[in-house]
Amino acid sequence: MKGLITKSTGSWYQVLEPETGRFFEARIRGKFKLIKTRLTNPLAVGDLVEFSLEIDDVAWITKIEPRKNYLIRKSVNLSKEAHIIASNIDVACFIFTLKYPETSFGFLDRFLVCCEAYNIEPLILFNKMDVLSEEEKEYCAAIENLYNQIGYDTMEISSYSGLNLELLKETIKDKVSVFFGHSGSGKSTLVNAMQPELNIKTSEISEVHLKGKHTTTFAQMHFWDFGGSVIDTPGVREFAMIDVQKEEIQHYFPEIFTTGRKCKFHNCMHINEPKCAVLEAVEEGEIEETRYITYLKIMEEAEENSAQ
Ligand SMILES: Nc1nc2c(ncn2[C@@H]2O[C@H](COP(=O)(O)OP(=O)(O)OP(=O)(O)O)[C@@H](O)[C@H]2O)c(=O)[nH]1
Numbered sequence: 028m029k030g031l032i033t034k035s036t037g038s039w040y041q042v043l044e045p046e047t048g049r050f051f052e053a054r055i056r057g058k059f060k061l062i063k064t065r066l067t068n069p070l071a072v073g074d075l076v077e078f079s080l081e082i083d084d085v086a087w088i089t090k091i092e093p094r095k096n097y098l099i100r101k102s103v104n105l106s107k108e109a110h111i112i113a114s115n116i117d118v119a120c121f122i123f124t125l126k127y128p129e130t131s132f133g134f135l136d137r138f139l140v141c142c143e144a145y146n147i148e149p150l151i152l153f154n155k156m157d158v159l160s161e162e163e164k165e166y167c168a169a170i171e172n173l174y175n176q177i178g179y180d181t182m183e184i185s186s187y188s189g190l191n192l193e194l195l196k197e198t199i200k201d202k203v204s205v206f207f208g209h210s211g212s213g214k215s216t217l218v219n220a221m222q223p224e225l226n227i228k229t230s231e232i233s234e235v236h237l238k239g240k241h242t243t244t245f246a247q248m249h250f251w252d253f254g255g256s257v258i259d260t261p262g263v264r265e266f267a268m269i270d271v272q273k274e275e276i277q278h279y280f281p282e283i284f285t286t287g288r289k290c291k292f293h294n295c296m297h298i299n300e301p302k303c304a305v306l307e308a309v310e311e312g313e314i315e316e317t318r319y320i321t322y323l324k325i326m327e328e329a330e331e332n333s334a335q
């Protein structure tokens with residue numbers, strides 16, 4: 028039987044048989060290895076699998092279909108293992124909050140780099156617009172403009188005021204979407220605002236740290252009544268790029284890649300080479316400095332990893 032993984036707790040999986048709409052509790056039989064990297068979880072929510080039923084409706088997953096794409100993070104422990112967050116994604120929504128909590132640009136840019144690297148369509152949602160002053164709204168618009176110019180879609184939303192939630196529904200209708208963002212950015216609240224019947228657990232952000240409390244502890248797919256689904260994931264602290272070569276990284280920064288064609292050396296890495304068009308563009312303010320800094324950091328990490 029063919030199935031779709033809709034929930035993963037680490038020890039067992041929930042599998043949906045799309046043809047009948049029936050859900051099963053399933054375990055894994057055998058070894059699953061689609062990629063070289065060591066993983067903490069062989070299967071992830073969004074995976075398409077084959078399974079068979081035994082007595083008492085216990086399902087055994089026997090095979091996994093190749094993934095269209097996936098997002099991955101470093102494992103929480105210090106090993107070199109990685110963890111697949113979700114797979115077979117149509118649109119990955121990044122929930123950006125200017126405040127409560129303040130989202131870092133480095134985190135957003137790393138998310139975008141992962142989307143580029145793993146062929147996932149990103150959408151940046153500017154959430155909690157209801158708490159922003161006029162001045163902050165202008166600042167938000169400037170950030171949006173910056174990302175729009177690079178080629179990324181953005182949308183201003185608020186689960187509290189309902190701003191643009193209908194537009195968001197139209198945009199993600201009939202697609203498999205995933206919501207990312209810092210803990211406390213309002214992912215679960217957004218899912219509930221779009222479909223109150225789902226009633227996902229949310230929590231107040233801590234008064235002391237103005238940070239979230241990591242309420243969601245495992246990944247789960249929820250189905251929208253307007254069509255499509257969303258994968259709710261535990262707050263991700265860090266995205267990972269697995270097995271990337273230094274030379275590849277500029278491909279994942281569209282504006283750096285395009286500008287880089289004008290560099291003197293065709294193999295320019297845009298670090299300190301003479302007549303580097305990227306360095307010039309950063310100086311002129313045509314390429315945003317925060318993005319360039321993240322580019323350099325990811326390059327450094329790739330070097331450290333390959334040296335290990
Ligand atoms: N002002 C405002 N607050 C919001 C909005 N959406 C959510 N919040 C608040 O933000 C806090 C965190 O919301 P959650 O939905 O639990 O955040 P989360 O991103 O799911 O957090 P984790 O499960 O920890 O990853 C709660 O106190 C919400 O009430 C919004 O649109 N505007």
Ligand SMILES: [Zn+2]
Nearest residue numbers: 290295297303
């Ligand atoms: Zn260059």
